[in-house]
Amino acid sequence: MHEQYDIVILGAGINGVSIARALSLAGKRVLILERREIAAGASSHSSRLIHGGLRYLENYEFTLVQEALHDQKELLDRYPDLVKLCPFYLPIYQNTSRPVWMIRIGLWLYGLLAGHGHTPSKIPMAEFSSLFPALRTEGLKAVFHYYDGKTDDKALTHRIAEEAVSVGTTIREHTLPTAITFGKEKIKIQTNDTHHIETPVLINATGAWVDEVNTAFALPSSFTIEKLSGIHLVFNKVLIPEPLILQATDGRVFFMIPEQGRTLIGTTERSEKGNVDQIRIDPEDIAYLLMQSNAYLINPLKEEDITDVFIGTRPIIKSTKDPTHMSREYKLDLHTIGKNKLLHIYGGKLTTSPSLARNVAKIFC
Template sequence: MHIKYDVVILGAGINGIAIAKALALEEKKVLVIEKNHIASGASSHSSRLIHGGLRYLEHFEFSLVREALNDQQYLLETYPDLVKLRHFYLPIYKNSKRPVWMIRLGLWLYSFFAKHEHKAVEVKKKDFLDKFKSIKEKNLKAVFKYFDGKTDDYALTQQIAQEAKVQGVEILEETELKTVLIDDEIIKIETSDGYVETNLIINATGAWIDEINAKFNLPSSYSIEKLSGIHLVIDRVLTPEPLILETASKRIFFIIPEINTTIIGTTERSEDSNVDDIKIDDEDVEYLLRESNRYLKSELNRDDIKEVYIGTRPIIKSHKDPTMMSREYKLDLHHIGKNRVMHVYGGKLTTFPSLARRAVEILIK
């Protein structure tokens, strides 16, 4: 006997879990199938930021920044124990690719879009250096301070998952998807846990989305670029507050203090292999150490690294340069007889509330 669900969602990352909860609130019977465990992918391997995406302004992605900052405010108000505003400092050096006027304009726009009362300001170099004693002074031109959200990505995803379960969502972890058969009447799904049926399947598998579509012959309109990003976890606190810095090649990276450690990241490497085969590259580790040491008085080496973790982000293909690809998401819906197949392309941690609301609007309202 096959159990019938209103919706079956593939993937228990932040987007899949959030959509499941939103549909359950609409009194839908929802099943989530996850081959590993909740938040095992990029939802627990990020920079742990709830941010609007300051650098997206540089590419004129105003709607994405506005939506992300709206979601940021919602998360600050709804999960005050998990999402908090932090001071972020942005030092500008003489060899910085972005001039001071551009940063000042970008931060003014960012503050304008933000929903909280804390605005970006320029701070005195002396005050910055007194506070950030580990940062080099030579060639420092200006320093700005702005505000963004900080979280524990794994804990936040687990919280949303628990709320989804309270609403009646069933989540099958450590469950392998074996077959997906679609005719005009029904979608039959075989898993390592048994058989289920539905008329609506949602592919929210993140970086695995193309692999799932190819394996089970699901109709789709887009494909993704897989960008792997590593983070170094340093065994001590390097700075009192988060820093946003520029690499020699104009990319952005963060130095983010935690309770007893510091996170440095992230890289952006385009990947051709399957997601499960992507490994940490020694060159990426050296890259982050090298770029960090351009700013730190006391150089880091491999002995300072407590942990290295890697996550793979699904970016909708749009440009050849990975750093120019949009972080916007697409909800791709297909009709097959009485059935519907929806794919969640792209997206980021911050925008999961609006993504889930949009999915409900498309599917129900």
């Protein structure tokens, strides 16, 4: 006897559970197969920002920023206990390659697109140094202040999963497909716990594993991804009172984020060639973040101060650009096979999960 579902989703990251929630709300019978636990992948290893991505304005990715800020508003409204608007500080030092006027215009545009009514502003340097005594002030040219969203990525993904379940989604953790075959009418899925499932729609929302799933089951696809790992360092002390955005010596930006008595510093970008499960923290990335942070801190951080390091992998659609400039936009890759539909989710951010889910629901509802 085969279990019947309208839609089967592989992967219970933020995208998988958001899609399931949207489809179940529209009355579909949805099953998620998650090979580990809910939020086991990038959705619990991110920088935890619900943001439009100020730096993407530099790449002229206005649509991405606007859509993400629209999604930010939706997440702020839907989960006020989990997604909060916070003040972010952007100090401009002499080594900053971006001119002050450009940052001012970028922030003004960002505030306008966000539409939350908090206007970015320049703050007096004396105010900054009294708020951030851990930071050096030599070479400081200006300090800007703007608002952006912060969350707990794992808790947010779990909350959306709970909502999906409450409207009818079934989630099976520690379950993965062992065979996928396309029949005339239905897709047949066999799982490691010997379930036999039939569905006319399969959605591959396995994040950084998307290509590996496609290869394992010979699924057709239009894109491939660049696996871009990123690490965060965790310190069991509060270095700063509010989030800071800083420029690294290579022109990238990185964050220092206070959270519950700790400080999070990240992130990095490393193109990975092997399988996602074999990706490991590279000591060079730890040294990089320490060096970049210490360029701004009065009392340098040492490796012994690090209490945790975590790594996540972003699934970025491959292009000829360097990793920092590859678009963070998502793509929905739909294939029709007989009467069946196969949809791959490529890329995306925590922040854009609401619009991604809405766009997927438009295809199937």
